[in-house]
Amino acid sequence: MFETRGRTITEADIVSFAGLSGDFIELHTNEEFAMKTPYGKRIAHGALIFSVSIGLMTQMNTIADTVLAFYGVDKLRFTKPVFIGDTVRVVKKVVEGKELGPARGVVTFETNVLNQNGVVVVAYRDKLLLKRRGDSNAA
Amino acid sequence: MFETRGRTITEADIVSFAGLSGDFIELHTNEEFAMKTPYGKRIAHGALIFSVSIGLMTQMNTIADTVLAFYGVDKLRFTKPVFIGDTVRVVKKVVEGKELGPARGVVTFETNVLNQNGVVVVAYRDKLLLKRRGDSNAA
Amino acid sequence: MFETRGRTITEADIVSFAGLSGDFIELHTNEEFAMKTPYGKRIAHGALIFSVSIGLMTQMNTIADTVLAFYGVDKLRFTKPVFIGDTVRVVKKVVEGKELGPARGVVTFETNVLNQNGVVVVAYRDKLLLKRRGDSNAA
Amino acid sequence: MFETRGRTITEADIVSFAGLSGDFIELHTNEEFAMKTPYGKRIAHGALIFSVSIGLMTQMNTIADTVLAFYGVDKLRFTKPVFIGDTVRVVKKVVEGKELGPARGVVTFETNVLNQNGVVVVAYRDKLLLKRRGDSNAA
């Protein structure tokens, strides 16, 4: 099991993500609108939290610089809202590993993104091509 | 079937996405490194193209402002690299629809992101809670 | 009459706009300075609100993808300050329309940007070249 | 007559402005689309050039820190396209000045934004409340 560092999701992150993705859905960009929804305030884009969870993984000592390819993701679920000021971290559990010769392997992770209260906010299963650390052959 | 407008993926998008997600994997941020990989040059983050595909969907006349919730994504696959300067657009096909009363429904789409040559670069199946256009009850 | 969705103007928007435009006038960037002005706190750049009002218009179902050219703007007035956290929306009224053949027309709008209290914060008159929806001839 | 420094309009500026304003009109964001228009390639948003022209003005030694209020703009015209890589600068001519006591005045400028070939790309008439340099009374 791997656990990443945490990161606080800021209003600036949501504003930047709206601008970068082009998703200006009012639940993310209009506080007056969001106040009248069951959430009561603006929430982060699900794809932002998913993207941050990948970034946090690449910053882990154990995984960083060993990722050769990102095959895909399954059962990506946005289970709980993430609000401005929430802090997320990622817990990854290996659920399957397949050797591809001596230096590489395909690893499937069960990934959970948790907020500061330990509640799972995003969950998914991701498959990556990793190289063994120390393998100097980049790709 | 719905088709979104297109968007050119720029170097600035990749740089911004690295900074926003925290994913500085060299295949996205180091041209010298990328030159020595089979890709031959930097490629866009898969999660960036996924994020842009959601943004493009929200800009469609037919869907914009009808999205009430984003349940999840399955079989998200990064099938081909997206390079700086490629232009992507999104094609969505309804594969399942379930009515939730008179004004809402859960719709499952088969989504393909294509580049300027019509090649699928990202594919996924997404499930959304949509409201009927004209329904004034926001959430 | 058209009305756009709303958007909350955040501190991040003002910071980004200062950096993008290069306008670091202290009323926008220095809270200590702004506290001593009649406004009492930092205010958004007028040109930011003007720019956001155009963005909001392009996100309207009725207008998006029909804009062929933006001729100009008259009587652009910054009537009231917009503060961090205010939510603006745009109301556009056609004041003049001229057909340019069967598929295009020049439309002049009276545009008002309102905050969450219904107060006009920016007003202008803008002239656009629009195509009829369904016209497949892009430009 | 005042002349500002110049600034090269980059692809990154256009991408940032699309994200900040929310204006993703394809002429600014889709190179494939833009290739088929009379422009032949993506062009900068008119409101970006207008915004940059204000930023350049605030960076002038003669005007910076003397701007107390921005009253409004008239006859804003987007006369020529600005392409990626073009360099713009601003020329301002006082066309009217009104004293408001000993330390302040309302000044109307005829403003032209020129590209590297000396062609006017944006033009407008703007009215500002300026204080005399050396006036320590901030607002």
Add this chain to the structure above:
Amino acid sequence: MFETRGRTITEADIVSFAGLSGDFIELHTNEEFAMKTPYGKRIAHGALIFSVSIGLMTQMNTIADTVLAFYGVDKLRFTKPVFIGDTVRVVKKVVEGKELGPARGVVTFETNVLNQNGVVVVAYRDKLLLKRRGDSNAA
């Protein structure tokens, strides 16, 4: 002695700087983590304040557009934390000047960055190649 305008350091600045520099050290990006450090909350990156201090200098009437080269910096010290919402300004004192012909000179400054309470938060000694104002020969 020169004193620049002030600038409020926002959460958006810290988020942008983390993304631009790639420094996601948790003291800058994780509020939960920072709460348990002696600082009690997130602090700005030292290099952000250093960078802003150079930007503020270039916006001074007396120095802007006279900087020909930036030789180097000595004794750069991050003496006190800068928190979100603090407002910094820069005070520069000439400590050495060397003429390089009639139009240029190398100037060494003792530079202090102060917060809104007058406390020095960053200090350094910087050496610049400046031209005399009015010298039309750009470089």
Add this chain to the structure above:
Amino acid sequence: MFETRGRTITEADIVSFAGLSGDFIELHTNEEFAMKTPYGKRIAHGALIFSVSIGLMTQMNTIADTVLAFYGVDKLRFTKPVFIGDTVRVVKKVVEGKELGPARGVVTFETNVLNQNGVVVVAYRDKLLLKRRGDSNAA
């Protein structure tokens, strides 16, 4: 000796850094101006390369998450220009180490930032408070 990954410095990085720092000196932002200087084209801000070098250090497996405090920098020199498209990496050599009890130490590095041709573009000496890896006591 430690060596970081590399990072390509893009036009988008320079544009973002100008906006974040407020340093719009024309050598960084005006291609027409820069063409007439001895550099022949726009160069990156020295403080941008310095900031990126810190970011690259924090992404190293050996150092990331062990930085407790950044004391200061000496002899920071901008020895060669960095152009758009150059790729920089950082080499750090310990020149002094002082134990502060069993779990912490102050380390002084001789740091060189090199471009893709192995030329030193920025050099400095930096002093950091580091904790031993495995020390669970955050600060």
